[in-house]
Amino acid sequence: MGLEKLLGDGILATRVSALVNWARQNALWPMPFGTACCAIEMMATLSSRFDLSRFGAEVIRFSPRQADLMIVSGRISIKMMPVLLKIWEQMPEPKWCISMGACASSGGVFDTYTLIQGVDQFIPVDVYIPGCPPRPENLIDGIRKIQEIVSKERLWDAKHGN
Amino acid sequence: MNANHPVVARFRERFAADVLSVEEFRGQTVISVKAPRAVEMLKSLRDDAECPFDMLTDLTAADYLRLDAPERFAVVYQLLSMLRNERLRVKAYVSEARPEIGSVSSLWGNANWLEREVWDLYGIRFLGHPDPRRILMPDDYEGHPLRKDYPLKGRGERSHFPKYTAEEAP
Ligand code: SF4
Numbered sequence: 001m002g003l004e005k006l007l008g009d010g011i012l013a014t015r016v017s018a019l020v021n022w023a024r025q026n027a028l029w030p031m032p033f034g035t036a037c038c039a040i041e042m043m044a045t046l047s048s049r050f051d052l053s054r055f056g057a058e059v060i061r062f063s064p065r066q067a068d069l070m071i072v073s074g075r076i077s078i079k080m081m082p083v084l085l086k087i088w089e090q091m092p093e094p095k096w097c098i099s100m101g102a103c104a105s106s107g108g109v110f111d112t113y114t115l116i117q118g119v120d121q122f123i124p125v126d127v128y129i130p131g132c133p134p135r136p137e138n139l140i141d142g143i144r145k146i147q148e149i150v151s152k153e154r155l156w157d158a159k160h161g162n
Numbered sequence: 163m164n165a166n167h168p169v170v171a172r173f174r175e176r177f178a179a180d181v182l183s184v185e186e187f188r189g190q191t192v193i194s195v196k197a198p199r200a201v202e203m204l205k206s207l208r209d210d211a212e213c214p215f216d217m218l219t220d221l222t223a224a225d226y227l228r229l230d231a232p233e234r235f236a237v238v239y240q241l242l243s244m245l246r247n248e249r250l251r252v253k254a255y256v257s258e259a260r261p262e263i264g265s266v267s268s269l270w271g272n273a274n275w276l277e278r279e280v281w282d283l284y285g286i287r288f289l290g291h292p293d294p295r296r297i298l299m300p301d302d303y304e305g306h307p308l309r310k311d312y313p314l315k316g317r318g319e320r321s322h323f324p325k326y327t328a329e330e331a332p
Contacts, residue, residue: 079300081323088326113307113316114299121321124328 017155024068024094025150026056028143031067031091033084036074038101038133045136057143064090069146070123071139073100075108076116088123096149098142099125102132163248165191169213170250177203182232182255192251194232200254201264207241208269213248215241218270221277223284224253227310234258235286239266262287283308 034042045052052058061067064087076084088097099119102108105128107117119125126149129142163170165186173193174181180203182194195203207215220240227234233255241250256263265288267274277288278297285306288294296303303319305312 078303078320079298085324085326112314113312113319116320116323121325122323123326 013155017153020155021151021153024153025147027059028057028069028096028146028150029059029061029067030057030069030071030143031061031064031087033070033072033087034074035076035080036103038073038103041133041136042071042073042100042139045139050136050140052140052143055140055143055147064088065092067091068095069143070095070097071100072097072104072119072125073133075103075110076119077114078116079114081116081122084119085122094153096126096146097123098127098129098139098146100129100139100142101134102130105130108132163191163250164189167191167213167248169207169210169248172210173203173207176206190249190251192253194236194253194255197233197237197254197256197263200237200252201266201269204239204241204252204266205269207250207252210243213243213246215243215248215250217242217244218266218273218276219249221266221273221280223280223286223308225284225308225310231255235261235284237263237280237286256286261285262289264289265291267291282306285309 032039032042044050046058046060057069068091070088070091072084099105103110103115104119107115111117116122127142127145129138131138165184170184170191170193174184177195177199180196180199182196185192185194218239219242222238224236224238225234226236235256235258236253237256239252239254241252254263261284263286265273265277267277268290274291274293275297277291278293278295280286281288281294282296282298283306295301299307305317307316
């Protein structure tokens with residue numbers, strides 16, 4: 001962005017970062033990568049009973065180009081992995097990733113030839129949510145953790161294309 | 163359907179040389195046959211005058227690796243006669259050295275995808291199949307994972323992907 005050249009690492013840049021982060025963390029646009037049972041809990045989280053919009057993350061984007069938070073919820077098979085990678089590539093920076101449930105985080109009970117043993121082997125995961133499936137409260141907690149991470153971002157970090 | 167049903171008797175008579183056995187278990191009849199004339203046999207069952215097995219409810223396969231069986235693989239046809247409400251199972255044994263059998267997709271349309279599945283997972287070729295591609299595994303996959311000698315955890319196919327880190331984002 002070149003901001004750091006303009007402003008230096010001074011008080012103004014810090015303030016601008018804080019403002020941008022405040023906007024970002026309260027307007028996360030998730031890309032739902034729901035491939036199995038965990039996706040049902042994710043849908044429950046988004047709908048009225050648990051109402052993720054209370055935390056500013058209800059604008060589900062099915063186009064990766066409009067999303068900044070990938071929620072991998074479910075098993076990823078070797079046939080699905082290229083799709084996941086392609087979508088991850090298409091998401092613009094800055095972006096974050098939640099690995100939801102035992103399967104996405106570690107393969108779960110499916111230790112077989114066809115199942116990826118944790119998506120964190122191939123894409124950078126920021127928050128892991130344990131459970132099979134995690135309850136909607138856990139997902140909300142995960143998104144709150146993402147918000148914490150977002151609040152600590154600095155505009156001149158690598159994540160923002162510098 | 164029990165094993166002394168006339169359609170079974172007619173079948174045994176016509177294909178005596180290729181029928182390996184006829185067994186009945188809890189009212190279900192299984193005819194085991196040799197593979198080479200399987201299509202002809204199944205056509206005769208489908209077109210039987212009195213009890214036509216006009217529906218193929220399932221087509222699958224079994225791997226008898228290290229088990230007592232005439233050959234390593236069996237292609238299993240589950241037939242239903244909607245006219246007589248009778249069911250019949252036909253097992254056609256194919257060898258490990260030449261795992262191939264005629265395609266019945268011209269007899270029952272649904273056999274098309276079922277045979278692709280058997281090819282994909284067991285590696286049994288269906289001669290004369292109109293579209294012999296894989297159906298479940300990725301197109302560039304090597305091997306047939308439902309064979310009993312395929313390693314459960316695979317041959318490393320689940321770790322061959324590009325790796326992205328947060329620092330060197332794409
Ligand atoms: S972790 Fe459990 S609920 Fe989630 S996708 Fe795996 S099996 Fe389904």
